[in-house]
Amino acid sequence: MMEERNTTSDFILLGLFKYTQLHRSLFTMLLTIAIASLIGNSIMLLLIHQDHQLHTPMYFLLSQLSFMDLMLFSTIVPKMATVYLTGRKSISPAGCGLQIFVSLTLGGGESFLLAAMSYDRYVAVCHPLRYPVLMSWPLCLQMTMGSWILGAADGLIQAAVTLSFPFCSTHKINHFFCETPMLVRLACGDTSFFENLMYICCVLMLLIPLSLILTSYGLILAAVLRMPSTDARKKAFATCSSHLAVVGLFYGAAIFIYMRPKSYRTSVHDKVVSVFYTILTPMLNPIIYSLRNSEVKGAVKRWLRKCLYLKYGQN
Numbered sequence: 001m002m003e004e005r006n007t008t009s010d011f012i013l014l015g016l017f018k019y020t021q022l023h024r025s026l027f028t029m030l031l032t033i034a035i036a037s038l039i040g041n042s043i044m045l046l047l048i049h050q051d052h053q054l055h056t057p058m059y060f061l062l063s064q065l066s067f068m069d070l071m072l073f074s075t076i077v078p079k080m081a082t083v084y085l086t087g088r089k090s091i092s093p094a095g096c097g098l099q100i101f102v103s104l105t106l107g108g109g110e111s112f113l114l115a116a117m118s119y120d121r122y123v124a125v126c127h128p129l130r131y132p133v134l135m136s137w138p139l140c141l142q143m144t145m146g147s148w149i150l151g152a153a154d155g156l157i158q159a160a161v162t163l164s165f166p167f168c169s170t171h172k173i174n175h176f177f178c179e180t181p182m183l184v185r186l187a188c189g190d191t192s193f194f195e196n197l198m199y200i201c202c203v204l205m206l207l208i209p210l211s212l213i214l215t216s217y218g219l220i221l222a223a224v225l226r227m228p229s230t231d232a233r234k235k236a237f238a239t240c241s242s243h244l245a246v247v248g249l250f251y252g253a254a255i256f257i258y259m260r261p262k263s264y265r266t267s268v269h270d271k272v273v274s275v276f277y278t279i280l281t282p283m284l285n286p287i288i289y290s291l292r293n294s295e296v297k298g299a300v301k302r303w304l305r306k307c308l309y310l311k312y313g314q315n
Helices: 021-050 057-086 093-126 128-134 137-164 180-184 192-225 230-258 267-291 294-313
Strands: 011-013
Touching (some): 093 180, 093 230, 137 192, 180 192
């Protein structure tokens, strides 16, 4: 007998943790990491906004990355904490659609933003004298807007199509937020065409920017190896290493989530990797850029000196 269809009732998020002592400790640790991510990205945004030496296309793109991470935190973490702390696991279809839209917008937008950042590094290393022309502010703004628009288009289409399916009587989502693959599993109708289309779309959204990134860094590597000075090579590698680390973190998690064959997917693996890219990676991004970047460290020192002067200098 077919299950009763229900397209109006709320979904139930089963959450990430159970109510055991071990899971309480894990939840506390994860919430601490999430708060650190919030603080780190907020400081990065503040530094880039306040310090005039960071008013360059490179750091504008980095500020967009921090803003995306903050948006992802605001969409996912509060609901995750509410589910665990209060036991209120229901989420409305509108709330579920919003989580799908925002997470996919930010995921798709970040993939193209990372490609724009790789082009910025290519111009800085390979054509430093022509940097103001090849990486002008109008071009930087166009690439940024393009990243947001392409991500939003993907998020809107997938959220709308996912919620248009009829769902069976069980609305329990074995996850801590609404994600398209999880909701598709609850649909009563035939979703094979949409799943194949979603798979192709995700491949294109990931591989097109990734191919641009690899091309940029291939050209950068060739240029660096031709540099006669060891110091120049070290400086070039230092300039690019932070961005490469962020690219590796982002694409590793995204490919694992969206490009695996359906037969290899399990809810446990999906939840673990989702924690990685929604909470851990946003925390690591500002750390990577601050520890590996002398300009950011210089901005932090100037900001601290300014704070100390305002506190003690007028006494």
